[in-house]
Amino acid sequence: MAKSDETGGNREITIFHNPNCSTSRKALQMIRDAGAEPKVVEYLKTGWTRPQLEGLLARMGKRPRDILRVRGTPAEELGLTRPDASDDEILDAMTQHPVLVERPIVASAKGVALGRPVEAIQPLL
Known part of the structure; x- marks a missing residue:
């Protein structure tokens, strides 16, 4: 996979998606309702690479803690919620x-956003 694909830095829209998450499903539908067919990356199956996460974070202007999912994860057990x-x-x-990693993350040529709330992805469409 090309680096531009990994971070969504090309013309297509990429959604890093968890089909079991209602917010992620809403974001996917919002993209489709806008007339686009996104590249769907089920990150729980494919996993993440460090360069991929670093690229997405850089484009979002965020730090890892900003996209850390705590609820329903081992974040506390792993000590990741420590200041x-x-x-x-x-x-x-x-x-x-x-x-x-909190979900969904949407990447397009217009930028990258965490879709929480789902309306946060609207400027990317």
Whole structure:
């Protein structure tokens, strides 16, 4: 997969999607309702690479803690909710446990956004 595909840096829309998440399903439908057929990446199956996460975070202007999912994940057990947990520590855990990344993340030529709330992806369409 090309780097531009991994971070959504090309013309297509990419959604990093969890089909079991109602917010993620709403975001996917919003993209389709806007007339686009996105590349759907089921990140719980494919996993994350560190460069992929770093690229998405850079384009969002966010830090790993900003996209850390705590609810229903091992984040607390792994010590990632500690105030002194480092970006490196959180990124390493995210590559080992894909569920630690909040969803959905949508990437397009217009930018990258975490779809929480789902309306946050509207400027990308």
